[in-house]
Amino acid sequence: MSEAQILAAVQSVADKVAIDYKNEIPIFVGVLNGSFMFVSDFLKAYPHPCEVSFVKLSSYQGLTSTGIVETLLDVPENIEGRSVIILEDIIDTGRTLKELIHIFSKTNVKEFKIASLFYKSEIYNGEYAIDYWGIEIPDKFIVGYGLDYKELGRNLKAVYQLNQKHMINIVLFGKPGAGKGTQAEFLKEKYNLKHISTGDLFRYNIKNKTELGILARSYMDKGDLVPDEVTIKMLEETVNNNPDASGFIFDGFPRTTAQADALDAFLKTKDLKIDATIALDANDEVLIHRLLERGKVSGRTDDQDEHKIRNRFDEYNEKTAPLKEYYETQGKFHSVNGIGDIDAVTHRLEKVIEEL
Numbered sequence: 296m297s298e299a300q301i302l303a304a305v306q307s308v309a310d311k312v313a314i315d316y317k318n319e320i321p322i323f324v325g326v327l328n329g330s331f332m333f334v335s336d337f338l339k340a341y342p343h344p345c346e347v348s349f350v351k352l353s354s355y356q357g358l359t360s361t362g363i364v365e366t367l368l369d370v371p372e373n374i375e376g377r378s379v380i381i382l383e384d385i386i387d388t389g390r391t392l393k394e395l396i397h398i399f400s401k402t403n404v405k406e407f408k409i410a411s412l413f414y415k416s417e418i419y420n421g422e423y424a425i426d427y428w429g430i431e432i433p434d435k436f437i438v439g440y441g442l443d444y445k446e447l448g449r450n451l452k453a454v455y456q457l458n459q460k461h462m463i464n465i466v467l468f469g470k471p472g473a474g475k476g477t478q479a480e481f482l483k484e485k486y487n488l489k490h491i492s493t494g495d496l497f498r499y500n501i502k503n504k505t506e507l508g509i510l511a512r513s514y515m516d517k518g519d520l521v522p523d524e525v526t527i528k529m530l531e532e533t534v535n536n537n538p539d540a541s542g543f544i545f546d547g548f549p550r551t552t553a554q555a556d557a558l559d560a561f562l563k564t565k566d567l568k569i570d571a572t573i574a575l576d577a578n579d580e581v582l583i584h585r586l587l588e589r590g591k592v593s594g595r596t597d598d599q600d601e602h603k604i605r606n607r608f609d610e611y612n613e614k615t616a617p618l619k620e621y622y623e624t625q626g627k628f629h630s631v632n633g634i635g636d637i638d639a640v641t642h643r644l645e646k647v648i649e650e651l
């Protein structure tokens with residue numbers, strides 16, 4: 296919404312209030328912090344004598360209202376017998392407004408009115424009917440002209456809708472051969488996700504004989520895990536190199552609790568999170584059969600030797616299996632039967648994802 300549109304709306308609110316209060320000197324009370332720009336422009340647009348003061352309440356943290364409303368700066372003095380018009384930047388659920396009404400109902404003001412620049416009428420559920428407003432807006436998170444997202448954006452002259460891209464981040468979980476890579480190929484198309492397979496990344500590095508590849512090779516050849524510091528760094532770099540992804544499928548990562556902790560901490564710095572960890576269940580004998588078959592065509596040495604495969608299972612049981620509890624504690628763990636047609640398994644995964 297452009298600056299011109301906003302200023303026109305401010306003028307219209309000032310004009311309406313001016314008609315009602317031309318014969319007295321009202322006190323306009325701005326609600327900090329969000330209303331400071333509105334109050335400033337409103338006063339410039341208001342043609343008659345008036346006074347101004349502020350209250351400060353707090354209820355927003357991040358994107359959604361916490362419901363906690365605190366009084367940080369109290370009602371102005373000497374308002375007894377006066378007409379008070381609250382100037383709010385935005386009315387949405389009405390929680391802040393309810394608190395304001397509560398605060399002012401304890402005073403002896405002559406009259407108490409509400410003027411808001413923006414009004415989300417579709418979600419306002421308060422009893423008090425708003426007296427004046429500038430622009431009705433849909434229930435979107437807006438930033439600018441005094442309104443912030445995490446304290447930023449207040450200085451913007453225009454108002455913008457925050458881009459709340461709906462990201463979905465999934466960990467595919469399961470033993471080697473469970474079908475994580477195969478299923479990720481389908482899911483990434485369907486949900487427009489970026490597939491990150493740490494195994495593939497290592498193999499790419501090995502093929503290109505990079506420093507990382509040379510280091511990883513000695514571990515992978517035996518079926519051991521590559522050290523966490525190396526893997527975590529590689530994973531973070533890959534996520535950072537894909538800022539436009541609408542979500543990630545993590546395949547083969549995390550494989551240890553330290554990696555899971557690192558992933559949570561890293562995603563948090565980017566305002567992201569894991570939405571679900573989905574395990575593909577299959578028993579060892581089926582998996583060994585699958586891996587040996589794959590080894591015949593893929594050329595992967597770690598798939599061609601039953602001893603190495605069993606070592607990978609041992610690594611899994613010892614280091615990766617505890618992650619089930621890790622994600623269960625967070626309420627994010629799901630599992631599907633990984634045995635059957637590829638299509639049937641994909642449907643089982645889609646069912647879990649669609650319910651998220």
Ligand code: AMP
Nearest residue numbers: 471493494515519520521526547548550
């Ligand atoms: P994958 O293709 O997922 O079966 O991985 C093949 C091999 O790459 C593993 O056996 C490990 O040696 C190494 N690797 C892949 N992902 C990780 C990880 N998250 N942590 C440690 N090593 C890994």
